[in-house]
Amino acid sequence: MLSINNLHKQFGDLVVLNGIDLKVETGKVVVVIGPSGSGKTTLLRCLNVLETPNQGELQINNQTLDFSTKVTKKNIQSFRKQTGMVFQTYNLFPHKTAIENVMEGPVIVQNIKKQKAREKARQLLEKVGLGDKMDYYPFQLSGGQQQRVGIARALAMEPEVMLFDEPTSALDPELIGEVLQVMKELAEEGMTMVVVTHEMGFARDVADEVIFMEGGHIVEHGHPSEMFSHPSNERTKEFLNLLSE
Amino acid sequence: MARTIPLTLIAFSIGLVLAVVTALFRLSGIKLLEIIARIYVSIIRGTPLLVQLYIIFFGLVSIGIEVDPFPAAIVGFSLNTGAYASEIIRAAIQSIPKGQWEASYSISMNYGQALRRIIIPQATRVSIPPLSNSFISLVKDTSLASTIMVTEMFRKSQEIVATTYEPLLLYTEAALLYWTICFLLSLGQDAIEKHLNRYVQT
Ligand SMILES: Nc1ncnc2c1ncn2[C@@H]1O[C@H](COP(=O)(O)OP(=O)(O)OP(=O)(O)O)[C@@H](O)[C@H]1O
Numbered sequence: 101m102l103s104i105n106n107l108h109k110q111f112g113d114l115v116v117l118n119g120i121d122l123k124v125e126t127g128k129v130v131v132v133i134g135p136s137g138s139g140k141t142t143l144l145r146c147l148n149v150l151e152t153p154n155q156g157e158l159q160i161n162n163q164t165l166d167f168s169t170k171v172t173k174k175n176i177q178s179f180r181k182q183t184g185m186v187f188q189t190y191n192l193f194p195h196k197t198a199i200e201n202v203m204e205g206p207v208i209v210q211n212i213k214k215q216k217a218r219e220k221a222r223q224l225l226e227k228v229g230l231g232d233k234m235d236y237y238p239f240q241l242s243g244g245q246q247q248r249v250g251i252a253r254a255l256a257m258e259p260e261v262m263l264f265d266e267p268t269s270a271l272d273p274e275l276i277g278e279v280l281q282v283m284k285e286l287a288e289e290g291m292t293m294v295v296v297t298h299e300m301g302f303a304r305d306v307a308d309e310v311i312f313m314e315g316g317h318i319v320e321h322g323h324p325s326e327m328f329s330h331p332s333n334e335r336t337k338e339f340l341n342l343l344s345e
Numbered sequence: 346m347a348r349t350i351p352l353t354l355i356a357f358s359i360g361l362v363l364a365v366v367t368a369l370f371r372l373s374g375i376k377l378l379e380i381i382a383r384i385y386v387s388i389i390r391g392t393p394l395l396v397q398l399y400i401i402f403f404g405l406v407s408i409g410i411e412v413d414p415f416p417a418a419i420v421g422f423s424l425n426t427g428a429y430a431s432e433i434i435r436a437a438i439q440s441i442p443k444g445q446w447e448a449s450y451s452i453s454m455n456y457g458q459a460l461r462r463i464i465i466p467q468a469t470r471v472s473i474p475p476l477s478n479s480f481i482s483l484v485k486d487t488s489l490a491s492t493i494m495v496t497e498m499f500r501k502s503q504e505i506v507a508t509t510y511e512p513l514l515l516y517t518e519a520a521l522l523y524w525t526i527c528f529l530l531s532l533g534q535d536a537i538e539k540h541l542n543r544y545v546q547t
Pocket residue numbers: 111114116134135136137138139140141142143
């Protein structure tokens with residue numbers, strides 16, 4: 101289980117996360133929506149500790165990071181191992197082939213033998229439908245393929261929770277489906293996921309809960325079917341109307 | 346030849362190590378290290394190479410530090426290469442998108458692992474053309490070592506001219522030799538670039 105307690109993050113004077121509380125049960129999928137600048141990316145980056153929150157607590161299973169006290173690099177690293185991040189712009193390592201991208205974490209961070217890591221990476225790439233592209237460099241892959249390598253790279257570290265930051269928003273429309281399909285399969289296998297996306301079809305089909313963020317707060321949350329058909333908050337209503345236009 | 350080539354190779358190797366260390370100091374975010382790096386680069390870039398060589402070879406003697414010509418030249422050229430190349434390497438590291446660091450951290454790499462496995466390999470590709478420039482300049486600059494008694498290629502030519510009185514012939518021959526070395530180096534540069542460009546769209 102992932103639990104976020106009273107999370108605050110500000111950049112200088114700009115308060116971006118203003119007391120976020122959220123619990124995600126193991127195996128559940130939470131979709132985060134909200135207008136640009138509402139802090140969705142910042143929330144995910146805090147969960148991966150790419151940003152250090154100013155205040156609050158993060159907990160995954162029995163590991164806790166409490167940001168009101170000093171957290172050490174070591175704590176951050178061991179916490180980070182439990183979350184896998186998928187970036188909007190993929191951020192693959194361009195000098196490594198698809199399979200090398202996936203092997204990098206296991207070999208360098210987990211000290212797994214190359215042979216074994218390669219086998220595992222091969223399985224992961226097959227799982228995301230790229231069994232025939234393992235030796236391609238990122239520049240030789242389409243956006244959708246690169247993003248699927250990105251997912252495999254994160255999965256290779258065997259995280260407890262997968263974080264997706266608008267994984268399909270940089271993709272041509274015809275490539276979105278293949279990435280969402282992989283994510284859907286992951287969800288069906290019981291992966292705990294926090295997904296920032298405006299793909300409402302995905303949210304409706306896959307999410308157990310949708311949260312609507314604005315101004316650094318969670319303004320509304322609920323099951324997708326309820327939230328999309330009758331949102332209780334005025335701002336959520338407006339935002340959903342905008343999306344469906 | 347017999348001196349020019351080892352002088353260049355040794356000085357460039359030491360210089361590169363110095364350059365990487367200096368660049369990392371500059372980017373460390375630790376004020377003291379940053380200042381050390383800045384001062385070093387500023388002094389070396391702000392003074393003529395010839396003057397630096399004179400200080401090392403002729404100057405240090407007066408405070409009791411006596412250095413033979415060849416090691417003195419090595420020290421001078423290494424310090425020089427280190428300063429100039431550090432700026433090249435710093436710029437190359439900074440040119441790698443922030444997302445590469447973040448992707449490295451996101452799979453739990455630490456700073457050193459990210460640097461070594463992800464950032465430096467990409468920065469190397471970017472820095473090969475300007476570093477090749479430095480290398481080629483260094484080959485020619487080693488002729489300055491003649492002024493501190495290193496019998497490298499140019500000094501050798503001077504010595505022969507002194508007995509044969511054929512300056513045009515001998516200096517032209519020296520020029521051709523420098524050119525040959527530099528030409529071979531630029532072939533090497535092409536090969537390295539071609540190899541490192543395998544993972545970018547052409
Ligand atoms: N490193 C940073 N330094 C300063 N301000 C930042 C930084 N990162 C984000 N911000 C600011 O924080 C706010 C929230 O940004 P964030 O990227 O989390 O929004 P978002 O909800 O993901 O928006 P979008 O839908 O456009 O991706 C924005 O106003 C942004 O300018």
